[in-house]
Amino acid sequence: MNAPMDFSASRREFFKASGALIVSVSMAGFVTEALAEIGANKPPLVPGELDSWVAVLKDGSVSAFYGKIDMGHCLDVAIAQIVAEELDVGFESVTVFQGDTATSCNQGGASGSTGISTGAKPLRSAAAEARRILVEAAAKQLAVPVDQLSVLDGVVSGGGKRVSYAELIGGKFFNSKVEWNKQVGNFMDIKVPAKLKSPSQYKVVGRSFRRRDVEGKVFGTMDWITEISVPGMLHGRVIRPVIAGAVPLKVDVGSIKKIPGAKVVREKNFLAVVAPKEWDAVRAAQTLKVEWSAATNPYPAMPKLHDHIRSAKVVKAETETNKGDVDAVFKTAARVIEAEYEWPFQSHASMGPACAVADVKADSATLWTGSQKPHYARDGVAVLCGLPPEKVHAIWVMGPGSYGRNDGGDAAIDAALLSKLTGKPVRVQGSRSDATAWDPKGPASVHRARAALDASGKVIGYEFISKGFSRVHIATNEADPRDSLAGQELGMPTNPVEGFGTPEDNYSFSSRRMGWETIAPLLDRSSPLRTSHLRDPVGPDVHFGSEQFIDELAVATGEDSVAFRIKYATKPRAAAAIKAAAEKAGWQTRVSGTAKSSGDILSGRGISYTERRGTIVATVCEVEVNRKTGRIWAKKFTVAHDCGIIINPQGLTQTIEGNVIHGLSRTVLEEVRFDANSVTSVDWASYPIVDIQDAPLSIESVLINHPEVAPTGAGEPTIRSIPGAIANAFFDATGVRLRTAPMTPERVLAALAAAR
């Protein structure tokens, strides 16, 4: 981690430089104007300065500087609501600037559903502190004691007098210190003397203010990262090997000589083409003749993947939960139930291949990136180019979707390397294959579950152990270029870290153990099956197994799946969520799998209850299974969601809906295919995702609001509850367990045939 440094001296030059360079980035242009108005002598951009978080402009409008980003989950709006609330200004007067290293501190970018839970904390404190300072200034100016003053819409009044924030400080700096907790990233926070408001006083938080990015997207006027254009810019395409791990031996430069301006760029094993026109770069990449080194068959046969995981040497094992005497309980159990579940490699497969634009000069660099962690992308470019981080300006621009460490991190480093090597600004956008075959993958895994029952059927022992590839063989950000394809092609040694996860410890079985084991990567460099974070890292994977297993226990003990969960759930809030989902869905109490339907279409309902860092989700899914075609159609979802206090109900609802459909897609369809040589999922035909025909008819959300509980996040918690809900509904419909994801028609037909 790099501690933020004082780079106030060079900040204004960056603003000027970027303002001059940007052809079409209106947002960044506005940052320039807004901050130029505030003028020179801004304190350094460090978390310990109040001015790093909020500013009041001359017209009284407020700027908030957010070191995370929003990709359509309403986070910037939520931040504006929270800042407006604490500052007592109108919601409309707050503008949130996000993901720009020149205006915000490194709050970690989009990460771990912390956009509000940790991301809003320093902004909330800063807004309260700004209010405190302004009210004290008003007290002096008006000669009215603080306790007789009130603030409404940025105007302080009392004792028959009034003064506005604009008059008090508009266009000037606070020059006031706040106490930074010395953390960089998600947990960056500050402490202030000001007292924060109590939720009972909230007027702005809790309301469904509308998003600010929707019109630009719907009317086609917004710039995504793919629209960034810089004068003199070249278009680049990186050439990935046909066989994973192969290196270029001979490159026939003459093979692209007829394409205007097309050039080969090569540094060690990094191979790319550039051209002034995008199509020319595309066809140069398609035309270039390259002789690659021979195949080494790095990958196992795909049907043997999970056998490979089972037999592979454990690199690291960790027990995260160990309560009671699990081993002893299994020895004395009246009955032991066991099951094993399998999850595939999955791709981010973002809507478009990642894009980045870089302009690397001898002493500085500018990066426009769709990476969801722009501050870390800045750090990576700085390392790659041998520049101090404060000489690199990274600007986040909305990318074509991002759900973790996708190809955006690679595109950023690719663009910077190409700009460095060519001496020109370079824009990189990959092919579909670069996004689907070559993004870092969610890890494949196997999950072993067993439970010990006493003679009465009570669960007295529980064990859940996952084994798979690490979720951090590639770091979750690109702060170190060796975690990028380009870095590895340059010969930088990889730095695999071992990490996986377990279900949340949310059932009260008296003896229980949960842990994980990781295995080595299949290929030690530039691997299209390298693994990193994909939305709710290993959450859907683990809970596909654990929430099916809970259902298997309910069925084995002759209990209804809702009642069984409530019986063993540890928290009252969890029981409330499970009940809320069941009630809203019209849950019929019975042992799952006992209501046999006839005909070709079998119907069933299933429930899943999961937690993620304090957020509780219970999901009921209703499915139809076509026993002739093997198709599962998840017709309806009902989601009860408790993430503490709700900032913006509409934003939350639509975040839940996106989670449901993404989870549905990953449960029934998504599986990265590969052969001995490389990944063969290269497009939407070979990596199918959910279609509108597969989408449910409805998603009902029950939002459980707890104003007294700090917010715990919503970007990912729902997705982990989806696989179990679908699989349990499938069992209810068919009486058959399908323990391998995705639950494709082929697997469904095979499972139904085997059970006959």
Added chain:
Amino acid sequence: MATTVKFTLDGKSRSVKVEDPAMPLLYALRDDLKMKAPHFGCGLAQCGACTVHVDGEPVRSCVMPATAVKGKKVTTILGLGTPEKPHPLQTAFVEEQVPQCGYCVNGWMMTAAAFLKKKPKATDAEVREALAGLKCRCGTHVSIMRAIKRAQQQMGGAA
């Protein structure tokens, strides 16, 4: 040999010099004419992010050669409507707050606009069939269906 392709783009006459006859329309629109809304998603006509109307029909501009639109009317989402004079679908997509990352939304709206013009009273099942094959990775499908229903009501279609 470069050829010049003249066509109408969102009501205005435009021309593009095409060097390679295989160059898809998408590159002429984006790279030469700086049109933002049609996006590159796959280059394989598998996702719809690049959809434009050619003489009123939705086409995937990532696979249609630029030379094929000679003399034709090309409409992008900018030609569909503006904030001042929005297409009912645009109003509905704003009302329902549909897009998340929004990279795909061009394809959904352009495909739906052409379909609803032909069949304003289409049932939900017919709408789903017409939109089959379009991709959305953020999972906004349910809100897309809500928005289309809303637009149909505004257009005097489905009740």
